[in-house]
Amino acid sequence: MSPDRLSTTFSALADPTRRAILARLISGEASVTELAEPFEMSLPAVSKHLKVLEHAGLITRGREAQWRPCRLKAGPLKDAADWLEHYRRFWEQSFDRLEDYLGELQGKEKKDGHDDEH
Amino acid sequence: MDTTTSIDAEEREREVVITRIFDAPRHLLFQAWTEPDRAARWWGPRGFVTTYCDMDVRPGGTFRVCMRSPEGADHWKQGVYREIVEPERLVFTFAWEDGEGKPSHQTLVTVTFAERGDKTELTLRQAVFETVEARNSHHRGWTSTLQRFAEYLAENR
Numbered sequence: 001m002s003p004d005r006l007s008t009t010f011s012a013l014a015d016p017t018r019r020a021i022l023a024r025l026i027s028g029e030a031s032v033t034e035l036a037e038p039f040e041m042s043l044p045a046v047s048k049h050l051k052v053l054e055h056a057g058l059i060t061r062g063r064e065a066q067w068r069p070c071r072l073k074a075g076p077l078k079d080a081a082d083w084l085e086h087y088r089r090f091w092e093q094s095f096d097r098l099e100d101y102l103g104e105l106q107g108k109e110k111k112d113g114h115d116d117e118h
Numbered sequence: 119m120d121t122t123t124s125i126d127a128e129e130r131e132r133e134v135v136i137t138r139i140f141d142a143p144r145h146l147l148f149q150a151w152t153e154p155d156r157a158a159r160w161w162g163p164r165g166f167v168t169t170y171c172d173m174d175v176r177p178g179g180t181f182r183v184c185m186r187s188p189e190g191a192d193h194w195k196q197g198v199y200r201e202i203v204e205p206e207r208l209v210f211t212f213a214w215e216d217g218e219g220k221p222s223h224q225t226l227v228t229v230t231f232a233e234r235g236d237k238t239e240l241t242l243r244q245a246v247f248e249t250v251e252a253r254n255s256h257h258r259g260w261t262s263t264l265q266r267f268a269e270y271l272a273e274n275r
Contacts, residue, residue, distance in 0.1 A: 006223045010246055084246070087225070088134050091242055093163035095138050098150060101160045102142040 005057075006083060009076045012056035017041070018049050022058060022072060029062070029069040134244040144231045144238045148205035151229065161185070166193075175199055181210070196221055206231050212244070 012018055021035055036046040050070060053059045057076045062069040140147055150156045152175045158168035162185035169192070170184035182196045194215040201209035208229045213221035225244050232239040 010223075083223075084134060087244055088136065090163060091134070091136050091244075094161055095136070095240075097160040097162070097164060098147075099138075099140060101156075102140055102146060102150065105146060106142060 005076065006080065008056045009058065009080045012052050012058055013080070015049070015052075018053055021046075021049060021053065021070075022077075025059065025070060025072040029071045031067040031069055033067075035070065133246070135241070137239065137241045139234060139237050139239050141237050143236065144233050145205050147231050147238050147240060148208075151208060152202070152204075157183070162193075170194075175202060177202060194219070197227075200226075 013022075017039060020038070024030060024035060024038070032043060032046055032050065035050070036043055039046065050059065050061070053070075054061060058073055059070045060073050062071070150160065152173070154171045154173045157173060158171040161171075161183065162168060165188040166185040168183060169186050170182070172183070173179075173181040175181075177199055179199045180196065181199070182194065184192050184194050186192050196213060196215055197211040199208070199210045201207060208227075210227055211224055212227045213224045216222050223246070225246055228243045228245075230241045232241070
């Protein structure tokens with residue numbers, strides 16, 4: 001996944017209204033009117049958020065002229081989650097090695113100390 | 119520094135947060151993070167070898183490190199140190215380089231070292247953001263969206 005794409009996904013997710021919209025879409029497709037309901041927001045304002053989400057590839061809009069239902073799209077969110085998971089693994093595995101290395105260092109220190117006692 | 123206990127659950131969720139207790143004194147851990155010869159020994163997944171490690175550990179200083187995978191592929195990481203508080207705290211930006219040596223998506227890493235008797239508790243927090251300045255206003259709770267989505271994917275497979 002390109003860094004630009006990732007930035008687009010993350011900046012789309014940065015807004016609480018847009019996250020709420022995505023969360024709503026997990027339970028199925030919805031119209032703009034339905035999506036606007038829980039928010040004290042005008043339809044144009046909601047439409048603006050939907051455009052950002054659509055641009056980021058997080059949702060698709062139906063072609064039906066009247067209600068153009070919004071649907072969640074798996075790709076970018078999954079990529080962002082994978083990216084995060086990749087970092088978690090990177091650190092966890094590094095820390096396993098750090099643990100070994102620290103053990104090694106201290107083993108050496110302890111051995112040196114022991115040798116001094118002779 | 120804010121203590122780990124004051125970080126609420128929501129704040130934890132917006133970042134990668136890893137806590138681990140190491141059976142070593144705090145100064146050893148801090149050295150392992152800040153001395154290039156030592157960092158080269160562990161920084162990277164198992165099987166990877168550090169082939170280049172340049173670290174200018176001071177605020178505004180940069181680091182650039184190459185790790186080679188068991189298959190022989192080079193992965194370059196780079197960043198800028200923001201805060202150095204020996205021996206308890208390190209803050210730096212972190213990004214993988216793309217094929218042309220340019221940093222890809224930036225993150226901000228905060229590492230704290232807390233004494234726990236003879237041991238040391240390390241907490242690493244890695245935040246995702248477009249700019250350092252945007253860190254505090256952006257991304258609150260976005261990883262919980264990802265978690266919900268992962269659950270959704272699992273249910274609909």
